Amino acid sequence: MDSEGLRYGHVKDFQVVEDNVYLVVYTATRVNELTIDVDKLVALLRERVSLSGSEPLELLVSIARREGLDIPYRIAEREVEWLKGLIPASEVTLIDVKRIVVDDYDSLVKIVLLNTPREALFRGLKPQQSKPVYRVDQVLGKLVVSKSEGILGIAREVVIAPGSVGVRVYSVRSMRKVINWIAFTSQLKRQGFREAYERLVEYRDPYKYSKLDYSLLPEIEGVLKDVRGRDTVLELINRFIEVEKTGVEYRDVPLGRVLRIGDLVIVE
Secondary structure, eight states: OTTOOOOEEEEEEEEETTTTEEEEEEEEEEEEEEEEEHHHHHHHTTTTOOSHHHHHHHHHHHHHHHHHHOOOOOEEEEEEEEEEEEEEEEEEEEEEOOOEEEEEEEEEEEEEEEEOOOOHHHOOOOSSSOOOOOOOTTTTTTTTEETTTTTEEEHHHEEEETTTEEEEEEEEEEEEEEEEEEHHHHHHHHHHHHHHHHHHHHHHHHTTSEEEGGGGHHHHHHHHHTTHHHHHHHHHHHHHHHHEEEEEEEEEEEEEEEEEEEEEEEEO
């Protein structure tokens, strides 16, 4: 990332030239290319000849030409990497790696932050000379990186303190679905589902397991096989499904600390 918060590329290697160290940065793009439609080619050939299914593409093409068939083609998308630039180590302000687990996002984030506006200049953008005034909604949902502390996390919520406004940046905010087992089985007993109650209590004692992970639902459905009122019991269980936090790590960042907002947010 450059000093404007814009993504320049990904570091793939480094080079040492005389006394200087350079990061080798690549960028990737997707391009369309004409390629043989193998499935259609095999279908055409099977109308003419017997195939084992293990023939290499070269042989399939040779057979098709022998049979006087036109080779079918299709447009396929592929990723191409290009060398974008060599960055001297003197341009590097920060290198950090951190695992971020926030809601559905779970990734090992790796950041190299530059002290130059390389990507801005590459895009033909004029680097900002002063610290802009940003709105809080421009920060929400983006990765936040501190020049002094490294990767902080993802901005998810607005926080307000006397005289200031900021964002709550999470590095961990994981949730899981659970079944409130003790409440569910108690409700079964009160509603007279005796057979279902006895089987489920035998499966998991609610006084030992007050809550069960939602992933056990298929097992619970199996336990209730052939139980009278099974469908009603399974409908009832939906009323006792809850979402609970399994881990939370965050920090609050005042909006005044934001230096740049690009593909990510850079703060002091």
